[in-house]
Amino acid sequence: MKYEDFKKTICSHLSSPFNDDVINGIWWINKKENKKTRVPHILRMKDYNSKGEQKNEQERVVKEYNLLKIISQSSSKFLLKGKLHRFAHHLNSSQIMCYNFFRPQIDDDKQVKEPLIKLLRDIGVTFNEYHEESEADFEHEDKESKEPKRKTNFDFFIKNGKTKVYFEIKYTENGFGACDDDKKGEHQKKFNNYYKAEMEKCGIFKKGAIDWNETFRKYYQLIRNAIKVGEKSFVVIITDERNRSTNKQLCDFEKEMLVNTKYRNHLICVTWQEICNNAKNCDFTETHIKQFQEKYFID
Numbered sequence: 001m002k003y004e005d006f007k008k009t010i011c012s013h014l015s016s017p018f019n020d021d022v023i024n025g026i027w028w029i030n031k032k033e034n035k036k037t038r039v040p041h042i043l044r045m046k047d048y049n050s051k052g053e054q055k056n057e058q059e060r061v062v063k064e065y066n067l068l069k070i071i072s073q074s075s076s077k078f079l080l081k082g083k084l085h086r087f088a089h090h091l092n093s094s095q096i097m098c099y100n101f102f103r104p105q106i107d108d109d110k111q112v113k114e115p116l117i118k119l120l121r122d123i124g125v126t127f128n129e130y131h132e133e134s135e136a137d138f139e140h141e142d143k144e145s146k147e148p149k150r151k152t153n154f155d156f157f158i159k160n161g162k163t164k165v166y167f168e169i170k171y172t173e174n175g176f177g178a179c180d181d182d183k184k185g186e187h188q189k190k191f192n193n194y195y196k197a198e199m200e201k202c203g204i205f206k207k208g209a210i211d212w213n214e215t216f217r218k219y220y221q222l223i224r225n226a227i228k229v230g231e232k233s234f235v236v237i238i239t240d241e242r243n244r245s246t247n248k249q250l251c252d253f254e255k256e257m258l259v260n261t262k263y264r265n266h267l268i269c270v271t272w273q274e275i276c277n278n279a280k281n282c283d284f285t286e287t288h289i290k291q292f293q294e295k296y297f298i299d
Helices: 003-015 051-066 094-105 114-122 181-202 214-218 220-226 244-257 272-279 286-296
Strands: 025-030 035-039 135-141 153-160 163-169 233-239 267-271
Touching (some): 003 286, 094 153, 094 163, 094 286, 181 214, 220 233, 220 244, 272 286
Parallel strands (some): 163 233, 233 267
Antiparallel strands (some): 135 153, 153 163
């Protein structure tokens, strides 16, 4: 299936359960010229007069229409308050997809439940044991990082004992982020002052790949993710197996940039299809996985 057909199929499926008064939200073509259209997979938001009202309204529609029933009908705390992406009210939001999958495995005090630890062990994360003092975080910013200016945010993060796991989540996105052409100077400075040393320390990059060039700029987001790999740290990238565009870029990145070294297997690439199948054998509730697979059209 071509990427365009994949995205069209998914967006059509996501919008199908809703009436028109819930979906067909606004997509701005050009705000300055007041050009806009309505798109079926975007949830409608009521009019707002300030950024604060906009955030509140977006949170309302996300909680009411974009969360699984197992979450929205529970009394669980909303752990994305103040952290919603600009497009979180889009039904294909990978941020909300991430939340829908992982939130039922997190207590309100952000401790990780044991079934999630079992699942991560199944896909290759090494934990010595389950720690009750484990912690989780959505939209995680690594405050220990020495990365200058805007630090890398991860969709999800858990710490169990001394082991850290960083998650990058994709669904219908057309690949991973590259360097902005209009910010090449800024990115080159960050490469020289930070990324080059981190890539060398990480130990999973080919020596010839550690350079400021078009390849680095093309794989910018993936490199920012991968440099978190270490002795007790893992990076998990989850994609949909039907998304040819994203998976091809990920495959090309691995071939062009990475080398098989000691911690190469700490960068784990897995599909939503594999994750869901594994979750069924790791004590995730049948209701949770069924709702998730139905919403996101995952067999």
